[in-house]
Amino acid sequence: MNPRYDFTGQVAFVTGAAKGMGLATARMFVANGASVALVDRDGDLAEREAERIMAEGGKAFSIACDVSEEEQVAAAVDATAASFGRLDMAFNNAGIQVPPSDAAEESLSAFKRVVAVNQRGVWACMKHELRIMRRQGSGAIVNCSSLGGLVGLPERAAYHGTKHAVLGMTKSAGVEYAPRGIRINAICPGTVDTPMVADMLEGQPDAMAGILKLQPIGRLGRADEIAAAVLWLCSPAASFVIGVALPVDGGFTAH
Numbered sequence: 119m120n121p122r123y124d125f126t127g128q129v130a131f132v133t134g135a136a137k138g139m140g141l142a143t144a145r146m147f148v149a150n151g152a153s154v155a156l157v158d159r160d161g162d163l164a165e166r167e168a169e170r171i172m173a174e175g176g177k178a179f180s181i182a183c184d185v186s187e188e189e190q191v192a193a194a195v196d197a198t199a200a201s202f203g204r205l206d207m208a209f210n211n212a213g214i215q216v217p218p219s220d221a222a223e224e225s226l227s228a229f230k231r232v233v234a235v236n237q238r239g240v241w242a243c244m245k246h247e248l249r250i251m252r253r254q255g256s257g258a259i260v261n262c263s264s265l266g267g268l269v270g271l272p273e274r275a276a277y278h279g280t281k282h283a284v285l286g287m288t289k290s291a292g293v294e295y296a297p298r299g300i301r302i303n304a305i306c307p308g309t310v311d312t313p314m315v316a317d318m319l320e321g322q323p324d325a326m327a328g329i330l331k332l333q334p335i336g337r338l339g340r341a342d343e344i345a346a347a348v349l350w351l352c353s354p355a356a357s358f359v360i361g362v363a364l365p366v367d368g369g370f371t372a373h
Contacts, residue, residue: 120346123353126151129202130352131195133185133243134212136163138312139262142341143209143348148176150349152207155198156180159212177202185212185239186231188246195246205250207352210243211262213280215314218273229276236280237287244291244302251300258352261288261304265367268306281306285363292361301360303351308367310339334369 130147134140136158144154148171156171158164161182168180179201183194199205213236216228240261251257266274267281285304292302309315315338330336347366350356365371 120146120342121350121355123150123349123355125207125353128152128206129198129204130154130207130209131157131198131205131243131247132209132211133157133183133239134262135180136160136167138314139307139310139341139344140209140211141167143211143345144178145171145176146342146345146349147207148178153177153202155194155201157183157185157194157212159184185210185243186234188238188242191239191242192246195243195250199250204254205247206254206257208243208247208257208259209262209348209352210240210247210259212239212243213262213264213314215317216277219276220273221275224276232276232280236277237283240284241287244287248291248295248300252295252298255299257300258356259291259300259302260348260351261302263288263304263306263363265306265308265365265370267304267363268365268371288363289361296360301351301356303356303359303362303364305344305347305351306363306365306367306371307344308333308339308365308370310341310344312341332370332373333367334372337368339366339368 130152132144135144135156147154156164156168164180168178171178181194183190216232261284263284264281266278267285288304
């Protein structure tokens with residue numbers, strides 16, 4: 119059972135919220151009393167999930183947004199603040215994978231796309247969330263990096279580069295904004311049972327065995343386990359935690 123928090127009257131902004139870790143986190147925020155903006159490139163799916171939350175008695179609304187477009191991010195953050203009156207917590211979760219590639223052969227188009235979403239998207243989200251939070255003098259932001267932000271693996275140079283960049287931005291902004299009452303941290307999930315991982319593993323019959331061997335816990339992570347770490351970092355229980363890169367990876371990086 120996960121700890122319970124009292125986020126009554128608080129507002130959370132979650133990107134990549136239509137499925138996977140983002141949806142699990144949005145739903146967990148709602149279960150702990152928060153109002154939530156579900157932000158996703160798939161606006162129709164985000165809308166359906168927001169309607170489901172509202173039908174269950176929660177407070178949520180959806181926003182279609184491609185985080186690689188700063189103007190869309192700014193509009194989404196502003197819409198959240200306008201609808202709910204404030205912004206207290208954010209989980210900058212939206213991200214993509216690109217196919218494994220020899221570093222000498224990776225295409226420029228793949229590099230540009232993964233940087234646009236995984237690095238520039240987090241930069242844009244954090245930038246515009248901070249505009250609101252600094253006026254309030256309070257807030258908590260969690261950026262989604264990866265175990266790929268902590269280690270290197272063959273054929274993953276571009277993807278891992280973006281996830282390392284997320285940690286650099288988190289640490290720098292974290293020390294800048296801690297004196298202003300805003301805490302910024304990152305999580306580094308291992309391989310989690312989500313639609314993106316399912317897509318990644320499709321056609322790679324040996325991949326699952328390799329993953330289970332590298333994650334000492336012997337299984338994939340669950341989306342709710344990532345959500346629990348995000349909520350803790352946003353809660354008063356983590357009030358002295360600034361600029362961390364928290365592995366939630368079943369022991370992968372403990373090797």
